Amino acid sequence: MARFWHVFTVRNLLVVSLAINASFILRLGYETIDIKREQLLTGKRAQGEALPTQRAHLPVSTTSSPSSTPFPGSDRDRVINLDHGDPTMYERFWQQVGEKATIVIPGWQSMSYFSDIGNLCWFLEPEFARQVLRLHKIVGNAVTEDRHIVVGTGSTQLFQAVLYALAPPDAEEPVSVVSAAPYYSSYPAITESLKSGLYRWEGDALSFSKEGQFIELVTSPNNPDGYVRGSVLNKSGGVLVHDFAYYWPQYTPITYPADYDIMLFTVSKTTGHAGMRIGWALVKDREIAKRMVKYIELNSIGVSKDSQLRAAKVFEVVSDSCESSSNTTESLFEFAYHLMMERWQNLRAAVKHSGIFSLPEFSPGFCMFKGRLFEPQPAFAWLKCEEPIEDCERFLRSNKILTRSGRHFGVGLQYVRISLIDRDDNIDLFVERLSNIRKDNLCQHMGE
Amino acid sequence: MARFWHVFTVRNLLVVSLAINASFILRLGYETIDIKREQLLTGKRAQGEALPTQRAHLPVSTTSSPSSTPFPGSDRDRVINLDHGDPTMYERFWQQVGEKATIVIPGWQSMSYFSDIGNLCWFLEPEFARQVLRLHKIVGNAVTEDRHIVVGTGSTQLFQAVLYALAPPDAEEPVSVVSAAPYYSSYPAITESLKSGLYRWEGDALSFSKEGQFIELVTSPNNPDGYVRGSVLNKSGGVLVHDFAYYWPQYTPITYPADYDIMLFTVSKTTGHAGMRIGWALVKDREIAKRMVKYIELNSIGVSKDSQLRAAKVFEVVSDSCESSSNTTESLFEFAYHLMMERWQNLRAAVKHSGIFSLPEFSPGFCMFKGRLFEPQPAFAWLKCEEPIEDCERFLRSNKILTRSGRHFGVGLQYVRISLIDRDDNIDLFVERLSNIRKDNLCQHMGE
Structure with a gap:
């Protein structure tokens, strides 16, 4: 962690600040996409990575009553699509890298x-x-x-x-x-x-x-x-x-x-x-x-x-x-390692808080690349819904969280796969929404 | 044609001259590739666009006697590969176009x-x-x-x-x-x-x-x-x-x-x-x-x-x-139209001179885009070898011209498909070599 924070010299803070500004502008764009996505999902459905099934329409009833919508603020009606493993969490890293990763291809190159x-x-x-x-x-x-x-x-x-x-x-x-x-x-x-x-x-x-x-x-x-x-x-x-x-x-x-x-x-x-x-x-x-x-x-x-x-x-x-021996350039693996660690910590806390979900447990292993011991922090969360939830994908969908049902992976409906490599705002909102679903308020989340 | 030659103002000649220099430098590279290609073909074979068969090795005998090698200069042993429809003739156009066609992609773009x-x-x-x-x-x-x-x-x-x-x-x-x-x-x-x-x-x-x-x-x-x-x-x-x-x-x-x-x-x-x-x-x-x-x-x-x-x-x-209303920028279609016209004229002359090949004949049609009548000038020549040549692909291969046999196209061995959209030097050498194969010297070309 020490090495991770070393990078923040004054000059770097400026770069990060500019990147954050850019990110805000970009997010305005993402919001538009998300709205569009939602429109699609209530009408046409989004298509993506090897979609195994036609997604059913979202039940309109989930937003019909204020009491059944526990998500505060403007994000409460937003559909969070974590079905695909779209690795958009890396955009922020490459924005920070800047011009070094830019490619220039002249018109006459690579024609054959x-x-x-x-x-x-x-x-x-x-x-x-x-x-x-x-x-x-x-x-x-x-x-x-x-x-x-x-x-x-x-x-x-x-x-x-x-x-x-x-x-x-x-x-x-x-x-x-x-x-x-x-x-x-x-x-x-x-x-x-x-x-x-x-x-x-x-x-x-x-x-x-x-x-x-x-x-x-x-x-x-x-x-x-x-x-x-x-x-x-x-x-x-x-x-x-x-x-x-x-x-x-x-x-x-x-x-x-x-x-x-x-x-x-x-x-x-x-x-x-x-x-x-x-x-x-x-x-x-x-x-x-x-x-x-x-x-x-x-x-x-x-x-x-x-x-x-x-x-x-x-x-x-x-x-x-x-x-590079210099600490001014953070590596992609450091960036993504810390982000995944943070996301898994938050997710495990939300799951614990909720009491009706469970996640796989991993043993730590010694990483030859990092020269240290750590636990796996996979790109996907393999979430299990406990009873009385029978169909985990359907349950989460009624809470406007799109995931991929366990049945596509050769197992039961109590499991879903959830992408953890999406953009920050989607992951944050997902974790927040999950932690608000608790055993004692399960009925309203099940639309009953 | 008048419109085509209008483009050569003094400024443009300079650009063309620089492009030709660049082309010479590039061709040094191509020669290396061709040498490599030949090494491959006598040893390993080149692979490419949907190759239907394993290509047989070139018979070594074709270059063993000087009398059987009618191709003057350093190009006489060069294998000309016109089997694939590799559209490398367009490289020259895009070199002339220069920076306008360059694309720049930052590292953070198009990640999803x-x-x-x-x-x-x-x-x-x-x-x-x-x-x-x-x-x-x-x-x-x-x-x-x-x-x-x-x-x-x-x-x-x-x-x-x-x-x-x-x-x-x-x-x-x-x-x-x-x-x-x-x-x-x-x-x-x-x-x-x-x-x-x-x-x-x-x-x-x-x-x-x-x-x-x-x-x-x-x-x-x-x-x-x-x-x-x-x-x-x-x-x-x-x-x-x-x-x-x-x-x-x-x-x-x-x-x-x-x-x-x-x-x-x-x-x-x-x-x-x-x-x-x-x-x-x-x-x-x-x-x-x-x-x-x-x-x-x-x-x-x-x-x-x-x-x-x-x-x-x-x-x-x-x-x-x-x-563009200005004539300073030549269009891709003009460039390629004139090049294909020239190539077909030269090829038809070589085929006529040879006397043992034939080509399809086309009727002219009125082109709505160009606003004029012209005959088709296809990307491939569909060449027929006349008697006594039975296997046209094999015959041309013995003359170090690689083509695709008619049998892959559902017809007989007397036909071959020849790419006419390759680089200038390959097409020029091919046409020259074809025109030197004549009825009266056919035996030496058949290795007899």
Whole structure:
């Protein structure tokens, strides 16, 4: 913490002050978006990250009586959308960074389909590859030696590239795809979307007993519940795919450099740049990497060069700030670590105050990157509603908090996933609203 | 033509001269790439736009005897790769344009998944949408009223989004996908790649006789042969998808504003920015557009914002130059029109001189955009080798010209597709090499 507060010299305070002004102006914009969002949700619904279901309209009755609206001030009717993992909490960091992270692309640059014709992944920008290797080396979260880097339009496209690469093209039966529940809600949606004859979603790995080849998806830390995970299937015929989207030191201690055959990462959860749509895979086997490249060639003839160049630039800034001995530049990981810590503290306090919710408990681990022990503080809260609430998503929605129901993750309705990487005002309001829902006033919150 | 040469004032000559210098420096770089490319092709092979096959190694014998190498100078051993439609001929134009087309993106911009939450296509950048509408209005090649714009990671992703959107999810049989041969080589490769239960490639529309629902792909002007096309199937149960990648005034006369239900476009063939991976669809039906958006949500959670912003910028420059009354700014369409005209004139002369090749013949059409009559001058040459050459692709490959064989387009080996939108030096060398292959020296060119 001492190091964190060192940054506030007079000059920096000025910068922060200007950033706050900018932030206020920007928030005026956000408010407009939120109003629009609400209009949408009562009429059309917002669309976003792999939405598994059509969202039902908000019941008008929740705002009809003043006594049933315990949220004071102008925010009381605002719908808080924490369904998607939109990493907008990072905007403030990049505003503070300023010009250093700006990218300039002249009109004549990066026009060709090809980025690096000598590379197996011919659409991979060499500078992006360099910065990926550098960042992994600094953070120590993955072994990069003897690996092929495959860039994708987010790790979502890479996940599909992996399925294509691993599925035997001439097999009689589709290969089974499994993951231990609760699993990332997009896995089944994506795997089933095209009714592919190459692969088939078989659900929870823990109850999987089929014979034949399978792919096990291991997300660690897990989306939605934040636990560090390993493979659960101990039988032959399987290939493991490790999704390390959240294996970064703002969310979880970096206890070892991951060293698996196929590892997926994404810029969106590393630096917050979801709009870039850039992910990367570290792949040991050359033939698998080649087939992944073939998928991306067929699916989109490569990956945006502009976003790869921009990702390289923001990675460079992140790595520079980690390596810098001067305390005038705070690192992204410090910024996000402290923000996540604060949010988890506030959330746990609200949950305790409320008495009708519960959260996962984590053991601390020693982070090699930070050189200290800390507890995981995941990007999502995996919230459980206690009795008498049966449908947690529905209950929170009636309180104008949009979350993703546990049923999309292969478990029950008593769970929801809540994004904790949204903008400050949304998270603050959410925590405040949650802490006001208490056992003794539950009936009015249930609209009864 | 008069308007074209007006631009060369003294000031402009200086700019052109500087651009040429820059071009020379850049070409030094290209030479290195070409050397690398050749090394690859004799060892590993180059990968690119939806390569349908593993390319065989170049026979070493073609360069072993000086008498069998009729190409003078240092370029005689150079492999010319015109297999892909890499639109690098446009680089020179954008170098001339200079700073006007430069994009600057600060680190804190476009971080969210969302671009326009009120839009059906929630990941569509509003500025890109505006510039798309403006460009269509100026060029007059498509009706945009009462259409939804869906942005994609190239028109390749949009093509797959269309298949997903049109295939009934609960049908017993996959919907048939057809296109009149010669058809774009990527259509079968993409459609078949995942063995989808939703849709199935059924080949040449002209020989399609199955009952049931079908999707007919109409590419106009056609890739590979450049002809203007309409639907060939006149029966019920079908939906038409129009691929208008090449319906721009540098390639073909704009005879009417296209007015179909589903129309696909791509930045790569409009301005030459293939590396952006941006395409767009104009879609009449709201439900179809929504399902296309759902596919892109599942496939890549949206489309790179950085590339959308950059595409908006280059479209703005193109539209500005079209609208400008001053002749000091040459328009992209003028530049590319004259370059394509020159290339087709040279190619036709070389083919005539050679006596063993033939090319499609086109009728002139009145272009509403240019206000004059001209013949199509397509992005690809659809070359036919006459007897005794049986395998045109193989024959040209033995002369170190890489093209795409007719068999990938649903027709015979006597045809090849050749990109005419590559860099000047490649096209010049290709035309020179072609004109040196003559009936009377054919044996030495066939390695006999």
